[in-house]
Amino acid sequence: MSIVKASLHGAISIVNAIATGKGATLGVSLKVETEVEATSGKGIVIESETKNLSSRLINKVVEKIVPKNDLEKTKIRITLNSEIPTGYGLKSSSAISSAVALACAKLFNPRLDDSQILVTGVDASMETGVSITGAYDDACACYYGGFVVTDNYKRKIVHSEKGPRNLSVVIFIPKSRKRGNIKNLKTQSMIFEQAWNLAKNSDYWNAMILNGLATSSVLNSDPRIIAELVERGALGASVSGNGPSIAAVAKKDNISSIKKVFSSLEGKTVVSDVNNKKAEAYEL
Numbered sequence: 001m002s003i004v005k006a007s008l009h010g011a012i013s014i015v016n017a018i019a020t021g022k023g024a025t026l027g028v029s030l031k032v033e034t035e036v037e038a039t040s041g042k043g044i045v046i047e048s049e050t051k052n053l054s055s056r057l058i059n060k061v062v063e064k065i066v067p068k069n070d071l072e073k074t075k076i077r078i079t080l081n082s083e084i085p086t087g088y089g090l091k092s093s094s095a096i097s098s099a100v101a102l103a104c105a106k107l108f109n110p111r112l113d114d115s116q117i118l119v120t121g122v123d124a125s126m127e128t129g130v131s132i133t134g135a136y137d138d139a140c141a142c143y144y145g146g147f148v149v150t151d152n153y154k155r156k157i158v159h160s161e162k163g164p165r166n167l168s169v170v171i172f173i174p175k176s177r178k179r180g181n182i183k184n185l186k187t188q189s190m191i192f193e194q195a196w197n198l199a200k201n202s203d204y205w206n207a208m209i210l211n212g213l214a215t216s217s218v219l220n221s222d223p224r225i226i227a228e229l230v231e232r233g234a235l236g237a238s239v240s241g242n243g244p245s246i247a248a249v250a251k252k253d254n255i256s257s258i259k260k261v262f263s264s265l266e267g268k269t270v271v272s273d274v275n276n277k278k279a280e281a282y283e284l
Contacts, residue, residue, distance in 0.1 A: 001037065001038065001039045002037070002038050002107060002283065003035055003036070003037045003038075003283065003284040004035070004036050004103045004104075004106045004107045004281055004282065004283050004284070005033065005034070005035045005103065005281065005282060005283075005284055006033070006034050006036070006099045006100075006102040006103035006106070006279065006280065006281035007031060007032065007033045007034075007099065007279070007280060007281075008031075008032055008095055008098055008099050008102070008142050008143055008278075008279035008280075009027055009028060009029055009030060009031055009032070009095065009142060009145065009275040009277065009279075010027070010028050010029075010030040010031075010032070010083075010084040010090050010091050010092065010095050010142060010272075010275075011025045011026060011027050011028055011090075011091045011094070011095075011138055011141035011142050011275075012025065012026055012028055012090065012091075012169060012171065012238075012240040012241075012247040012249075013025055013089065013138075013208075013211065013215075013238055013239070013240045013241050013247070014026055014147070014149075014195075014199050014204050014207050014208045014211065014236070014238070015137075015149075015192060015195045015196045015199050015207050015208070015211045016185060016192060016211055016214075016215050016239075016241065016242070017133050017135070017136075017137050017150075017152050018132055018133060018182055018185045018186070018242070019185045019186045019188060019189040019192040019193075020189050020192050020193050020196060021133055021151065021152050021153040022137075022149075022150065022151050022152065022158075022192075022193070022196045023133070023135075023136075023137030023138070023149075023150055023152055023196070024137060024147070024148065024149040024150070024195075024196060024199035024200075024204070024207060025091070025137045025138055025140070025141035025147075025148050025150075026141060026146070026147050026148075026163055026169075026204070026249070026274065027141045027142065027144070027145035027146055027148075027163060027274065027275035027276065027277075028090075028169050028171075028247075028272040028273070028274060028275050029272045029273040029274070029275045030083040030084045030090065030270070030272050031082075031083050031084075032080070032081070032082045032083070032084060032092070032095040032096055032099050032142075033080070033081045033082075033099070034078060034079065034080050034081075034096070034099040034100055034103050035078070035079040035103070035284070036076060036077070036078050036100070036103040036104055036107055037076070037077040037078075037079075038074050038075070038076055038107055038108070039074070039075045039077070040073065040074065040075065041073075041074065041075030042071075042072065042073065042074070042075055043075055043076070044058075044059055044062055044076045044078065045075070045076070045077045045078065046058055046059075046078045046080070047077065047078065047079045047080070048078075048079070048080035048081075048082075049081070050080060050082045050086055050092070050096075054093060054128060054130050056128045057093060057096070057097055057124055057125060057128045057130050058078060058096070058097070058100050060124040060127055060128050061097050061100045061101050061104070061120060061121055061124045062076060062078070062100065062104055064101075064120045064123065064124060065101055065104040065105050065108060065109055065112070065117075065120055066104055066108045066109070067108060067109065070108050076104075078100060078103075080096060080099075080100075082095070082096060085173055085245075087177060088173050088174075088177070088240070088241075088243070088244060088245040089239065089240040089241025089242050089243050089244065089245050090171065090173075090240055090241065090245055091135070091138040091141070091142055091241065093125060093130050093131065093135075094121065094125070094131075094135050094138035094139040094142050095142040097120075097121035097124055097125060097130075097139070098117070098118060098121045098139050098142055098143050098279060099279070100121075101117045101118075101120045101121045101124075102117050102143075102279055102281045103281050105117050105120075105281075106281040106282075106283070107283075114143065114144075117143075118136075118139050118140065118143055119155060121139055122134040122135065122136050122139050122155070125139075132182075133152040133153070134152055134155075135152070136150050136151075136152040136155050137149075137150040137152055138241070140157055140160070142279070143278065143279045144160065144278050144279075145162075145163070145275045145276040145277050145278055146160060146161055146162045146163045146274075146275075146276045147159075147160060147161050147162075147163055147199075147202075147204060148160045149196070149199045149200050158200055159199075159200050159202070161202065162276045163274035163275070163276055164274060165273075165274065165276075166251065166252065167235070167249050167250065167251060167252070167274055168249070168250060168251075168252050168255055168271055168272065168273060168274075169247055169248070169249050169271070169272045169273070169274060170234075170247070170248045170249075170250065170255060170258045170259060170262075170269060170270075170271050171240070171245055171246070171247045171269065171270045171271075171272060172245060172246045172247075172248075172262040172265065172267055172268075172269050173245045173267050173268050173269075173270065174244045174245065174246075174265065174266065174267035175266040175267045176244065176266070176267075177244060178220060178244065179219050179220060179242055179243040179244050180218055180219035180220040180221075180243075181218075182219065182242045184218045185214075185215065185218050185219075185242075187218070188214045188217075188218060191210060191214045192211065192214060194210060195207045195208075195210040195211045195214070198210065204236060205235040205236035205249070206236075207236075208236030208237065208238045208249070209226065209230060209236055209237060209238065211238045211239075212226040212236075212237050212238030212239055212246075213226055213227075215238065215239040215242075215243065216238075216239050216243075216246075219239055219242060219243045219244070220243075220244075221239050221243055221244060221246065225237075225246060225261065225265075226238065226239075226246075228261050229246075229248045229258060229261050232254065232257045232258055232260070232261055233250055233251070233254035233257055233258065234248035234249060234250045234254070234258055235249050235250060235251070236248070236249045237249070246262075248261075249274075255271060259271075
């Protein structure tokens with residue numbers, strides 16, 4: 001019997017990639033941990049407290065990483081613990097698929113490098129319909145941490161750097177999961193292209209605010225919340241992913257005034273650090 005544990009972190013959007021296929025993200029310290037245990041037998045067993053988890057996605061990742069002859073004679077038990085709420089635009093599926101891919105690679109296919117492991121999760125996300133663009137930007141921020149600016153269709157990191165340590169990320173998770181029609185984001189593709197160009201030149205906070213105003217006007221969120229967060233001291237603020245969560249990045253002294261913006265809304269607020277730590281896996 002062998003067991004491998006892998007851990008990596010979530011991320012928030014700086015620029016949404018759906019309109020143009022180009023995105024930017026920032027790693028946050030919300031954590032995903034997975035343990036993959038291999039014993040003789042057959043089948044894949046998934047144990048998780050995470051609701052709305054796509055077991056099809058996880059099965060697809062395992063099938064892509066584990067060689068066929070190993071699958072035939074191994075029972076693979078996957079245990080997942082995630083601090084990232086699923087279905088709110090906080091990159092939970094990218095984090096989970098990358099964590100499973102990393103642990104399975106360490107156990108069954110140690111020759112795979114980081115980019116091959118990452119792409120497996122991205123491919124699996126597209127093939128199971130979990131993501132439209134494959135969310136390469138999300139997967140990279142979850143895997144490497146820091147700021148990542150990507151071209152998702154080319155599967156290329158265009159720019160990346162460590163995120164500032166002295167900042168916190170305030171994330172509001174609304175009670176209602178309602179979100180607008182994400183296909184309509186394409187109508188604003190000029191704006192998303194501009195936001196992406198800002199991010200590419202490390203002007204992340206203006207990119208994030210521009211992205212926030214554009215996405216919230218399309219996805220049934222209130223753009224005034226973004227404006228108010230900036231007034232209260234947020235350096236950057238945006239709907240994260242396709243929503244409905246909203247993230248604001250601020251200096252630690254401004255956190256309480258940022259939280260006040262969300263206090264009248266129904267939902268919960270989580271404060272996270274910026275994450276610069278790369279994914280890791282080790283045998284237990």
